[in-house]
Amino acid sequence: MSPSAPVPSDAPGDASRPFIELRSVTCGYGQRVILEDISLSVPRGKVVALMGTSGGGKTTVLRLIGRQILPMKGQVLIDGQDMAALDAEGLMAMRRRMGMLFQQGALFTDLTVFENVAFPLREHTKLPEAILRDLVLMKLNAVGLRGARDLMPSQISGGMARRVALARAMALDPELMLYDEPFAGLDPISMGVAARLIRELNDTMGLTTVIVSHDVHETFVIADHVVLVANGRIVAQGTPAEMSASSDPLVKQFVHAEPDGPVRFHHPATDAGHDFGVRG
């Protein structure tokens, strides 16, 4: 599963427009700016990974794509449509084309595994119970959890919960899958399983995938294109191979997990001599 050739979004001759496009987006919460002047495009059918340090604004990009927050400046276009211009109904229709996997799975704790996966189908379709049952079991089978259908979310492990959530996100056959830290807190086996599932689903279902992660190893294996976000800006992007070979100090620090570099080990502080009373 080695990554394919670089995928520049504006490649000449590439007739199909990118599925997701962020045009110089600035956004934040209240007065605090999280992302500044970000431009990004995600081509159809590709797995694009947003990587970076914690708190660097990666998850905010996902929230922008799902319009859980609105940009202060700039535009977010999904399949050519400006997300900010959609009315409530248009937004709901657009969200039905997306599936999102939340960090901890975000399963409904009062519903069984089966009912969790059935939830979007029950809400958006009027399928007969027998067909609904078959669909749900097929989705659960795809993530290997058909046998866990009657369990409650409290009875399954974190890795299983993530897979149930994946089945639920896939229930309506979305065109776009968004993953928020799909590998965080998983054991190595579950991590490998999750990575393989993400790539396979993307390829077999013809999806477009955006992964937010800081797990270099797993992400580099499955991503076509990696975007490094730090301090609210895109600092580097390229294929995993290009990123690995990069000589940029920040990329090097991130990819090779070096403790100090452009991303400081020390939180900004006053002069140490002053704090410890050893003024020279």
Next chain:
Amino acid sequence: MMQWLNPANIGLAVRTKLADLGYAARLFVRLLGLLGTTLRRPHLLTEQIFFLGNYSLAIIMVSGLFVGFVLGLQGYYILQRYGSSEALGLMVALSLVRELGPVVAALLFAGRAGTALTAGIGLMKAGEQLAAMEMMGVDPVARVLAPRFWGGVIAMPLLAAVFSAVGIMGGWLVGVVMIGVDPGAFWSQMQGGVEVFADVGNGMLKSLVFGLTVTFVALLQGHECQPTPEGVSLATTRTVVMASLAVLGLDFVLTAMMFSI
């Protein structure tokens, strides 16, 4: 020191409060407007009536019984001074139906069901369940909040009625069975003296208003809490404090209005 006296800070505080109030008012109106949507999916509503009503039933009935006992004792003590202890049934029934039933049941409802609502919604928010629902194209206000809201509004008057009925039984047990007040007088005075609209109706109206208040406060606190364990526990505390104060304040307003009509 005296930071808050700074005009800019006062302005900010006022604006934030106004925005919060506006948000709450809009949510309230939305929930009222979602009655039709809620009724179209009756199983979601009945589930909540069961959850909020049935699980509060034990505490409501036990409290009602004890309040009835005490009313029987205290009522007898006062009435026998004036030689009218056979009016005990009327006194117990009027106190419960007009006042104690709706108010005490609402306070207990805030403690039992209100906290469960706040904690439930808060945990759904903290666990990103509400965000997940939004991302599925499902509106959490319509799917999660509205059935709970209307479930609470329907359950509250029923619980208040149960409270009053059990309380009257308690008053009867103490007054008639233990103290020996004439049972015929006990029941007939009650039957003759309690008006359907003026007394029972007013009590029902009160408990309906309390149901709206307590359930809304609980849902708002859960929906607005910080999505962290501390945030949820703080919101739960705020639900009890705010809902109880609102019930007692509204009780005075409603009683005053009912006396003036």
